[in-house]
Amino acid sequence: MQLQTERKLQQAFKHWNRFMLLMWRLGLGAWINACPPIIGRIMVITHTGRKSGTRRRTPVNYAIVDEEIYCTAGFGERADWYRNIIANPSVEVWLPNGWWAGVAQEVTDAHARVPLLREVLLASGFAAYAAGIDPRTMSDEELDAATREYRLIRIHRTAALTGEGGPGDWAWVWPLAVMLLLPRALGRRRR
Secondary structure: OHHHHHHHHHHHHHHHHHHHHHHHHOOOHHHHOOOOOOOOOEEEEEEEOOOOOOEEEEEEEEEEEOOEEEEEEOOHHHOHHHHHHHHOOEEEEEEOOEEEEEEEEEOOOHHHHHHHHHHHHHOOOHHHHHOOOOOOOOOHHHHHHHOOOOEEEEEEEEEEOOOOOOOOOOOOHHHHHHHHHHHHHHHHHHO
């Protein structure tokens, strides 16, 4: 029963992730991150498929601690993006304040894991609570037990990026939509 519930939650997050990626591509990444207590802090990781070699994008919750980016694979080793970055740790991240190349590495140090994971879960808005985790009230031992399958990832930024293929690559839609819809809206007012 628990596995069935977990699969439903995973499917729900897949649909949510498609919506989040669309918002980022439309240039709304900063707006998405305007209300972290509810929606969470969301970034997009661009990674390379371990089998296909295809570039993939995955929205994930994150926290920045001591200038390093941390995120978690809440579905553990089953998460495709996690397996991809373990196979090829060169990634790109879209943050509200920029686009960066980076190197991903799993955090395995038991002493560092729980406090850093707590920071990511606190920054995840509703996502932690949807998974049945309350990072504000759980003790370190309870949090460690509840997140045993989670994988914590540190991303070290190596270079700022610019150009095509980054966040907002579909922002051209907005001026086009205004050009097409504005005359129609103004035409209705004249009647």
